[in-house]
Amino acid sequence: MKLILSAAATIGFTALVSAHGYVDNATIAGTEYKFYQPYQDPYTSPTPDRISRPIQGNGPVEDLTSSDIQCGGYAAGGINGSSPAALHADAAAGDTIPLAWTLWPESHVGPTITYMAKCPDTGCNDYMPGSDAVWFKVQEDGRDGTTNTWGATALMKAGGTVSYTIPECITPGYYLVRHEIIALHSAYSYPGAQFYPGCHQLKVSGSGSTDPSDLVSIPGAYKAADAGITYDAYQATEYTIPGPALFSCSGGNTGSTSSKSASPAASSAAASSIAASSAAPVSSDAPASSATPILSITASPIVNVVTSTSASPTAAAPTSGSDTTEATYTLETFIDFLTEAGKEKGLTRRQIEGLLRSLM
Numbered sequence: 001m002k003l004i005l006s007a008a009a010t011i012g013f014t015a016l017v018s019a020h021g022y023v024d025n026a027t028i029a030g031t032e033y034k035f036y037q038p039y040q041d042p043y044t045s046p047t048p049d050r051i052s053r054p055i056q057g058n059g060p061v062e063d064l065t066s067s068d069i070q071c072g073g074y075a076a077g078g079i080n081g082s083s084p085a086a087l088h089a090d091a092a093a094g095d096t097i098p099l100a101w102t103l104w105p106e107s108h109v110g111p112t113i114t115y116m117a118k119c120p121d122t123g124c125n126d127y128m129p130g131s132d133a134v135w136f137k138v139q140e141d142g143r144d145g146t147t148n149t150w151g152a153t154a155l156m157k158a159g160g161t162v163s164y165t166i167p168e169c170i171t172p173g174y175y176l177v178r179h180e181i182i183a184l185h186s187a188y189s190y191p192g193a194q195f196y197p198g199c200h201q202l203k204v205s206g207s208g209s210t211d212p213s214d215l216v217s218i219p220g221a222y223k224a225a226d227a228g229i230t231y232d233a234y235q236a237t238e239y240t241i242p243g244p245a246l247f248s249c250s251g252g253n254t255g256s257t258s259s260k261s262a263s264p265a266a267s268s269a270a271a272s273s274i275a276a277s278s279a280a281p282v283s284s285d286a287p288a289s290s291a292t293p294i295l296s297i298t299a300s301p302i303v304n305v306v307t308s309t310s311a312s313p314t315a316a317a318p319t320s321g322s323d324t325t326e327a328t329y330t331l332e333t334f335i336d337f338l339t340e341a342g343k344e345k346g347l348t349r350r351q352i353e354g355l356l357r358s359l360m
């Protein structure tokens with residue numbers, strides 16, 4: 001896709017990439033831990049010691065078979081999976097741990113899921129699970145029936161958290177926790193589901209003696225054809241959370257906790273603020289007959305695509321209306337739109353973000 005953006009410098013790449021989210025911090029046994037900060041830690045010397053493993057930006061992983069799906073990473077860019085963190089957070093079996101995400105985009109509906117894996121007795125800080133089956137699921141929160149309330153909904157307003165509980169019965173020791181959101185707004189075909197995983201390290205105390213069985217590997221636990229991976233989120237159909245059954249100390253199917261709030265309204269307010277827009281022409285290698293869309297980008301961030309005829313973009317736009325000549329995107333959904341369009345050309349989302357970055 002050839003893309004020309006001019007006068008787009010009104011927004012910086014930071015605005016672009018901070019459109020997703022990541023776990024900013026967690027309060028564990030009364031102590032606040034800042035998590036890995038993808039836009040600060042790599043540029044800070046010395047690198048801050050964290051309990052959480054590095055993530056590469058906050059873009060999604062889309063390949064289920066990639067090592068990136070374990071704890072983050074950027075295999076295509078030469079970073080094969082994540083790497084151990086320096087610290088462990090002390091916690092007790094039975095503790096509930098709230099994970100505070102940065103504001104999550106409203107379009108990115110989907111479940112939250114959390115796994116744990118036992119690390120060697122020497123700790124997690126030189127441990128990479130690789131393809132070993134070591135993971136058990138401790139938290140999952142999918143869709144509330146056929147409503148628009150999802151596990152991720154609580155994170156769509158400032159201050160939202162997702163909590164998991166360390167199973168009370170597990171053997172004390174070091175554990176790696178893998179927590180993710182799966183965004184399903186483009187999941188109607190595979191690849192399409194977007195995974196946002198991250199891992200942190202715990203030292204768990206307690207008197208339990210259970211070592212969970214039926215462990216899974218990650219990658220491996222999810223398949224493209226799973227009902228929870230290829231799923232049309234725009235239909236009112238029940239959702240099946242992918243992966244293994246939730247581990248429970250009683251052997252039953254309980255133990256999931258997640259705070260969920262009723263109102264998903266927050267981010268549209270942000271979207272309708274600030275209007276420092278600047279018009280910028282965009283051309284693509286779509287058929288020459290199609291109208292040149294005009295892009296106006298505001299700091300909100302909002303992208304307006306206005307076409308002078310009713311010619312529609314090559315991929316489904318997030319807004320509907322066949323005669324519409326103007327589509328409003330958040331920057332986020334605009335990138336999703338470009339990614340969708342770029343798929344035909346074999347472009348990945350990362351390449352598109354990189355392309356936009358190089359133009360700004």
Ligand SMILES: *[C@@H]1O[C@H](CO)[C@@H](O)[C@H](O)[C@H]1NC(C)=O
Pocket residue numbers: 066067068080081130
């Ligand atoms: C990258 O990770 C995969 C596992 O996902 C592994 O098979 C492969 O050997 C790794 N490559 C390197 C260069 O470490």
Ligand SMILES: *[C@@H]1O[C@H](CO)[C@@H](O)[C@H](O)[C@H]1NC(C)=O
Pocket residue numbers: 024025032100101102103158159
């Ligand atoms: C934790 O992260 C949330 C979400 O980004 C933020 O609102 C909150 O201020 C953070 N807390 C601390 C103590 O940094």
Ligand SMILES: [Cu+2]
Pocket residue numbers: 020108183194332336
């Ligand atoms: Cu996205």
